Amino acid sequence: MSEAVTVKGRATRARIVEGAAEVLREQGVAFTTLDDIRGRTGTSKSQLFHYFPAGKDELLLAVARFEADRVLADQQPHLGRLDSWESWQQWRDVVVDRYERQGDHCPLASLFLQVGRDRPGARAIVTELMHQWQGQLARGMRALQKNGLVSPALDVDRVAAALLAGIQGGVTIMMSTGDSTHLKAALDTGIDHLRAAPPDAA
Amino acid sequence: MSEAVTVKGRATRARIVEGAAEVLREQGVAFTTLDDIRGRTGTSKSQLFHYFPAGKDELLLAVARFEADRVLADQQPHLGRLDSWESWQQWRDVVVDRYERQGDHCPLASLFLQVGRDRPGARAIVTELMHQWQGQLARGMRALQKNGLVSPALDVDRVAAALLAGIQGGVTIMMSTGDSTHLKAALDTGIDHLRAAPPDAA
């Protein structure tokens, strides 16, 4: 936005976004006020509006961007090296672990319900995230094909899309029910599906 | 709750729930006020609180129950007769169609973000819905096994859980991006997974 910021300014802005992300993860968007964020980040009202002139929505969008980055970052380096069965397994464990840890509020999901997904920018964030994520999964599957572990006939893009959907749904269900069974089932069945398509299949 | 209701009373209550469900589907929970619901249902404030003494949350919960019932009902009769490949395919089409129609607000997802999933009752509704849904999928898979179309060795419960997760995630992604590719991929890959496990497999 405005480029005229000092070091201190950038630091404050970052502090606000990170602090807001924490609060939102703990309380959920619907129950978080600007004063909660103020409290957590040790800032004043004017600071909030100084860095996010358009108000709460702009701040929430910034948090969404922040959280979206975290999602993929938390899966690295495994997500980037899905070229053997072991690496897939390791990645699976990291995903399960990450989402079991993360309280029971999905920051991204709720963020978009609040901001409204039509907002320019809002939709783009999710779309981009999904695109990246699916791309990395597909790359991993192609690596398996290259290494002769999976049939070259496999429709990688479709299976990657399905796996991604399974993860999303698994997380959603976990958020609602508190049970990670579905997430694990989606991951394991997804990987099984790859295993069930060996290159020497009839 | 209170049993002393007249025919008119029941009708009004139902009108409120159904009208509220409509508005919520269109605008999303975060942007819907009691006055919106009043407007749509042609009721007064006092009626709202007469039928839902605990206020908005109680009303939202009633809507959630209503929507949860609709979810499974909309998939019938197909969901109840998943005993052949054709019936699975038909069911798949119905699911895709249903969710493509339904605007871009998932009533249930947003409802719980607002009410808070810890509320007694809230969690139960989702859990119960997922349980029923998964149960029907598993029953269908067992029917396939019985009919000699799928290996009896298949871990039906896990695969059903994974398929359910895929559907949820597919819907979630569609809500955010407006694209039903993932939902279709999840359904098709899920069914493929069944097809890939014939009873005469080595």
Add this chain to the structure above:
DNA sequence: CGAAAAATGGACCAGCAAGTCCAGAAATCC
């Protein structure tokens, strides 16, 4: 028909949370 209970209309209240404003402190820059 008449009393009691249920249903309805709508004015009113209260609190909260987003957003505004301006004065003052700190940094930047020439």
Add this chain to the structure above:
DNA sequence: GGATTTCTGGACTTGCTGGTCCATTTTTCG
């Protein structure tokens, strides 16, 4: 070092929304 810009503090405003209250109408039922 002084002017200018950025940053910060916090009191204040304002609109909205959930919720209350009571008077009135309608229904029920003996």
